[in-house]
Amino acid sequence: MGSTFDDLPDVAIARDLLRRWWGLELGLAEAGGGGYVRKSHAVCETIHGAAPAACAGALAEIAAELASSKSRDPVIRQCHAGLILVVAPVFGAHGLIGVVYATGARAAERPLAEVGEGLAAIVGSPAEASAMAGAVPVLGADDVGRVRDLVVSAAAAVERVQPAVVAPTTFSHPFTEIVGEAAAVRDVVKLLTKVVKSEATVLVHGESGTGKELIARAIHYHGPRAKKPFVVQNCSAFNDNLLESALFGHVRGAFTGAVKDQPGLFQVADGGTFFLDEIGDMSAALQVKLLRVLQEGTFMPVGGTKPVKVDVRIIAASHKDLATMVAVKQFREDLFYRVNVLKITVPPLRERVSDIPRLAQFFVAKHWRSAKGADATVPPRLAQGALARLVAYPWPGNIRELENEIERMLVLAGDAPELTGAMVSARVAGGAHTAPRALRDVIATAEADAIVAALGRHGGDRDSAAQDLGISRSYFDARSAALGLGASA
Ligand SMILES: Nc1ncnc2c1ncn2[C@@H]1O[C@H](COP(=O)(O)OP(=O)(O)OP(=O)(O)O)[C@@H](O)[C@H]1O
Ligand SMILES: [Mg+2]
Structure with missing residues (x-):
């Protein structure tokens, strides 16, 4: 922690200002026994030289208090030598990891003589002590506030570079690819454990980028069809003709360029799962064809005369609310009920x-x-x-x-x-x-x-x-x- 401390830009700024404005030094004492190391000026050096453990002790006492109170407020008090000690805590993953401090000034309201007496008790000679007291920088109330702000900003900078804390998960389930344990996610996962066992059609509803496809894949790969194909088609990707041909295939001669029979994706997905993404964008004509697949398990390739039978589990996704689309007649009601057998609502990130x-x-x-x-x-x-x-x-x-x-x-x-x-x-x-x-x-x-x-x-x-x-x-x-x-x- 020590070497990064000196390199942090906010620390460098705070240190520079403390030195230039008041002749004070900024230090970092690690909670694990780093102690008091940065002495502000010659008077501090002398005090420290006379009784080094007392300097470290004054700081350690405040650190111990902060560690147990978990308070994030800076502490301003007198050190054992009667000088101001400004201390701000730095918290990490497991509590207090250290304190940032500045020390070595006299509060303006504190009489010079009183500080001299305090110093005399440490260095012995009253004459020397009074000269020392006179050499100590003096801080008015505003100055103390500024020193405190600089110390706090340096402490915040140290805290920001601490590794982020992510508590170990307490939520275990087989869908390890789905990360998260917010209440809304737990609900989805609970539902998934039931959904994978059934063969029912699933509707996954959620905003863009919330993990709809991730959930569809989880249903397929954790279910009995896992070894069979998982096929994805986005219904807003193509124009109607192309989409129809992609989904249901076409027979030779069905249209210019259809030089041979071409199986559709429903055939490719036979035995497996078909993920129909953005089903709300499907045209009315294709909705009818899809309804037939859901009702009878059959469809007609483009230009074909013989229905094709498939065994496909369908998972549909939509970012639009299909119930509303039904109300405004943009989505077939009968298809809606066929698709909306099991509905999974994926929460947006702002809800987790x-x-x-x-x-x-x-x-x-x-x-x-x-x-x-x-x-x-x-x-x-x-x-x-x-x-x-x-x-x-x-x-x-x-x-x-x-x-x-x-x-x-x-x-x-x-x-x-x-x-x-x-x-x-x-x-x-x-x-x-x-x-x-x-x-x-x-x-x-x-x-x-x-x-x-x-x-x-x-x-x-x-x-x-x-x-x-x-x-x-x-x-x-x-x-x-x-x-x-x-x-x-
Ligand atoms: N809970 C989660 N845990 C881990 N990764 C996730 C989670 N949710 C989403 N992701 C990841 O976020 C990305 C977006 O997810 P996905 O493609 O499934 O979302 P979508 O709802 O289908 O998005 P779009 O609406 O854009 O198609 C993917 O890389 C997916 O793996
Ligand atoms: Mg998607």
Whole structure:
């Protein structure tokens, strides 16, 4: 923790101001016995030299109090030598990990003579003590407030780079590919255990990017049809003719270009599961054909005369509410009842915010492994500061958007051991999309996006990315650093 402390930008700023304005030093004492190490000025040196354990003891006492109270408030009090001690706690995964402190000043309202007496008890000579008291920096009430704010900001910076805490899961179920344990997710998983055993048609409803396809796959691969095909067709992908031909196939000569019989996806899926994505986008004509498959298990290929029989379990998904579509006659009611036998509603990410840390960590591991191969070393840590930003964002694009963000951060991180708050995209870190933005920020965002995209195109290779952007490698590194885009790999 010590070496990163000095390197953190917010710590450097706080330290610089404390030194320049009041001649005070900023220190970090680790809860595990790091003790008092940074002495502010010559008087502090002398006090420390006379009784080093007392200095460490004054700090340790406050640290012990903070550790047991778990209070996040900074503490301002006098040290054993009568000088101001400003202390802010740093908490990590398992409680207090240390304190950031500044010490060595005299409160303006405290009489000089009184401080001299206190110092005399430590150094012996009253004359020397009174000279020392006179040399100590003096803080008015406003100054104390500023010192406190700087110490707190440094402590917050240390806290932000601590690895994010994700409690081990307490929810075990066979669908390990489905991450999360928010109440809404538990409900879905409970329902899934029943759904996989049945053969009934399932309707999966949920916003875009919430995991509808993930759930459809889980139903198939955890059920009795697992060894048979799982076929996916998005009903909004093609025009009507093409979709019909894709789903049901066609016979030779059915239309210009139909030079031979072509089986449709329903035949491909025979014995298995057919996932019909965005079923709400299906035309009225195709809805009739689909109804027949659901009622009789048969369909007619385009241009065909003989019905084809298949055994297919259907899972349909829609981000639109089919019941509403029925009410406005955009979806056939009879088909709706055939499809809506078992309905699974997938909650949007905003209804499972508590799962964001777990999902984020899962995606870090998933994409790290897929980029580095199965024998990859440990994935980078997710810093608390990065996680705080991810949790604060409303995620309109749901889980897919979160996953994309993590992938982007991994590209940026290169081989860095940590995903930091600075690697979170400006859009996500900035929260609301509509907030007014300074031109400077707009440019910085565009620049950062161009750098990220170039890195993505070149698998993280910075030389190629720089070349692609028409800039030198050194300028590329300088801009990346200035934009907070992580260390060069
Ligand atoms: N609970 C979850 N645990 C782990 N990964 C998830 C979870 N939910 C979604 N994902 C991942 O998020 C991504 C988006 O999920 P999926 O494609 O299933 O969503 P969708 O609802 O079908 O999205 P769209 O509406 O865009 O088609 C996938 O990579 C999926 O693996
Ligand atoms: Mg989908």
